[in-house]
Amino acid sequence: MKGLYKKLWLVCFIIGAIGVLQRLFIGKHFVNLGSYVTWGLWVSFYIYLIGLSSGSYIFISIASVFKLKQFDKLKKIGLLTSAVTLACAMFAITLDLGHLERFWYVFIHPTPSSMMSWMVWLYSVYFLLIVLQIYHIFSNHEEKASTLFKVGFPLAIAIPVCGGSLFGVVGARPYWHSSIFPVLFLFEALLSGISLITLLGIGFGLVKKEAEGLFDILSKIILGLLTANIILEGSVLAVPLWGQIAYHIDAVKLVLFGQFWWVFWIVHVGLGCVLPLYLLLKKRGINGLAWASALIAFTFMSVRLNIVIPALSIPELKGLEDAFIEKRLIFSYVPSLNEWQVTLFIMALAVGLFYLSIKILPLLETRRTR
Amino acid sequence: MQDKKSISRKDFLKIGVSCAAATLASGILDVKKAVAKEEPVSKDTGVDLSNLPAEIAQNNQLIRMQNELARALKKPLKERKWSMVLDLRKCIGCSACTIGCKSENVLPPGVVYRPVVDEEFGIYPKVSRRFTPRPCMQCEKPPCTPVCPVKATYKRADGVVVVDYDRCIGCRYCITACPYNARTADFGEEYTQGTPKVQDYELRPTFEYRKKWPRKRGKSPIGNARKCHFCIHRIEIGLLPACVTTCIGGATYFGDANDKNSLVADLIARPNITSLKGELGTRPKVYYIWG
Numbered sequence: 001m002k003g004l005y006k007k008l009w010l011v012c013f014i015i016g017a018i019g020v021l022q023r024l025f026i027g028k029h030f031v032n033l034g035s036y037v038t039w040g041l042w043v044s045f046y047i048y049l050i051g052l053s054s055g056s057y058i059f060i061s062i063a064s065v066f067k068l069k070q071f072d073k074l075k076k077i078g079l080l081t082s083a084v085t086l087a088c089a090m091f092a093i094t095l096d097l098g099h100l101e102r103f104w105y106v107f108i109h110p111t112p113s114s115m116m117s118w119m120v121w122l123y124s125v126y127f128l129l130i131v132l133q134i135y136h137i138f139s140n141h142e143e144k145a146s147t148l149f150k151v152g153f154p155l156a157i158a159i160p161v162c163g164g165s166l167f168g169v170v171g172a173r174p175y176w177h178s179s180i181f182p183v184l185f186l187f188e189a190l191l192s193g194i195s196l197i198t199l200l201g202i203g204f205g206l207v208k209k210e211a212e213g214l215f216d217i218l219s220k221i222i223l224g225l226l227t228a229n230i231i232l233e234g235s236v237l238a239v240p241l242w243g244q245i246a247y248h249i250d251a252v253k254l255v256l257f258g259q260f261w262w263v264f265w266i267v268h269v270g271l272g273c274v275l276p277l278y279l280l281l282k283k284r285g286i287n288g289l290a291w292a293s294a295l296i297a298f299t300f301m302s303v304r305l306n307i308v309i310p311a312l313s314i315p316e317l318k319g320l321e322d323a324f325i326e327k328r329l330i331f332s333y334v335p336s337l338n339e340w341q342v343t344l345f346i347m348a349l350a351v352g353l354f355y356l357s358i359k360i361l362p363l364l365e366t367r368r369t370r
Numbered sequence: 371m372q373d374k375k376s377i378s379r380k381d382f383l384k385i386g387v388s389c390a391a392a393t394l395a396s397g398i399l400d401v402k403k404a405v406a407k408e409e410p411v412s413k414d415t416g417v418d419l420s421n422l423p424a425e426i427a428q429n430n431q432l433i434r435m436q437n438e439l440a441r442a443l444k445k446p447l448k449e450r451k452w453s454m455v456l457d458l459r460k461c462i463g464c465s466a467c468t469i470g471c472k473s474e475n476v477l478p479p480g481v482v483y484r485p486v487v488d489e490e491f492g493i494y495p496k497v498s499r500r501f502t503p504r505p506c507m508q509c510e511k512p513p514c515t516p517v518c519p520v521k522a523t524y525k526r527a528d529g530v531v532v533v534d535y536d537r538c539i540g541c542r543y544c545i546t547a548c549p550y551n552a553r554t555a556d557f558g559e560e561y562t563q564g565t566p567k568v569q570d571y572e573l574r575p576t577f578e579y580r581k582k583w584p585r586k587r588g589k590s591p592i593g594n595a596r597k598c599h600f601c602i603h604r605i606e607i608g609l610l611p612a613c614v615t616t617c618i619g620g621a622t623y624f625g626d627a628n629d630k631n632s633l634v635a636d637l638i639a640r641p642n643i644t645s646l647k648g649e650l651g652t653r654p655k656v657y658y659i660w661g
Contacts, residue, residue, distance in 0.1 A: 027592075029559060097539050
């Protein structure tokens with residue numbers, strides 16, 4: 001069975017690597033992005049990974065700052081999850097740049113007016129902090145690690161807030177231009193990040209039903225965050241609909257009733273909200289929590305896709321969609337094979353990095369000592 | 371008293387003829403003045419217009435705009451305010467401006483600076499169409515510039531919003547921030563790609579921003595955000611933007627709005643002038659005459 005997984009991983013890695021090589025050596029000929037829908041799968045995947053990273057980190061830093069001992073055993077796995085997902089997010093967004101060789105210009109031409117600048121600066125500090133923390137935590141320098149958690153806690157909160165603001169400040173897109181976006185992104189990051197840690201914790205035997213009430217607490221935290229997210233997302237969608245102004249509801253209608261309605265209703269609402277709610281409320285044991293966490297963590301990509309793409313799929317001027325018709329001047333978008341390949345590569349990379357880390361670092365030490 | 375009243379017929383005729391002559395003379399002067407305003411300005415533009423019929427040379431708006439352009443270029447950059455007025459009553463929807471722009475700036479597939487929006491109104495048999503060319507609005511308060519993480523796009527002193535191709539990292543955040551969809555991305559493609567030979571005319575360099583940009587893979591402007599820049603590479607050598615000179619309906623006016631005597635200043639001051647999405651407060655420098 002283990003061998004089969006390894007083979008499957010290798011196949012994914014190779015298929016994905018072909019896509020990455022195409023992107024690096026041929027350019028963006030094979031992407032389906034255009035001048036209007038200019039951000040797509042890669043940007044969505046990037047904010048998904050950033051959410052996982054910051055959500056995981058906020059969770060473990062809260063546990064550290066407020067000395068919640070019952071979560072101590074999840075600290076290492078949480079930190080590693082943050083590091084791996086952050087590295088993969090950086091890789092995804094770098095490949096999306098038109099001139100990836102110029103990414104460092106962000107540091108030499110600082111622009112405080114740009115939310116994107118702030119994000120890059122925050123990521124850089126965050127990445128260094130995580131690397132430093134991994135070193136200290138795996139070297140058993142507990143005191144230094146906990147000091148760094150105090151610095152990292154507000155920083156990790158700032159990351160999803162800044163991510164939400166990156167979209168929220170764009171006044172040209174009514175769907176994004178909402179003051180709730182920074183808050184929404186924070187809650188979404190927490191939900192997806194904690195769900196992933198819970199899943200990994202269960203997978204590695206760190207979370208058990210009997211063990212110190214960790215199972216119960218995590219169930220309740222996820223349930224609470226899921227409820228909060230449903231309310232926040234509901235507000236984002238329902239408030240413009242109630243307003244009845246076409247300019248504000250076009251993108252919302254696209255999410256709910258557009259070509260990709262199933263991404264919202266089946267993947268997100270059905271598999272990402274209703275089913276986990278059922279599993280958590282019915283208290284289906286450790287397996288129920290594992291399934292609920294897995295469903296939330298993995299289907300969360302649908303939320304990211306539904307944030308990025310619909311807002312760009314609405315013409316800013318009526319009639320522009322027919323004004324000059326070319327492949328890259330259309331207001332619809334379906335990711336190309338190359339885009340999926342690159343995404344697959346990044347997923348395989350994340351799994352590979354995580355696996356490698358487990359092999360190298362004493363990640364499961366807590367379990368062994370017990 | 372008697373002297374004042376007694377005006378002989380001879381005196382009356384003298385006064386009358388003098389007045390008529392004066393009136394005529396002043397009229398002629400006015401006409402001369404008017405003609406002087408419209409006169410082809412070969413000395414300013416360096417273009418020899420002597421072979422043109424007088425009516426064309428005197429009343430041609432292109433020549434007037436070119437004249438005004440030359441006048442504006444004598445002022446410091448920050449005192450110019452390049453503006454465009456589009457008279458939609460005259461636009462026939464031929465898209466010559468779009469193609470003229472494509473050709474001038476060697477724009478690849480997916481990049482268009484000035485599409486023409488074609489709208490249909492009414493129900494048969496009462497129908498009409500409106501054509502709205504949409505260049506970059508060159509906003510006074512552009513929402514696209516502050517979002518750039520590397521300051522690659524900015525508003526020049528003369529109000530033209532430009533992109534520094536050598537600095538742009540291709541994140542396309544500016545594209546999402548434009549409320550007019552006026553920015554596009556260069557994905558490095560050619561129209562004749564996939565044919566036996568990519569044609570040379572597609573690989574010729576563009577001269578945007580007064581610099582030579584050979585079309586080579588991985589080199590700017592490939593990978594950059596691109597936008598209309600009012601053809602500043604032409605303006606600065608005394609030529610009108612390509613879309614103005616190719617507009618066969620004479621619907622596109624261009625000039626320095628800070629020049630009170632310019633054609634665009636005249637048009638902007640009219641009550642039937644409007645701008646796109648004025649409610650956003652972006653204060654476009656592209657104006658429209660709708661009716």
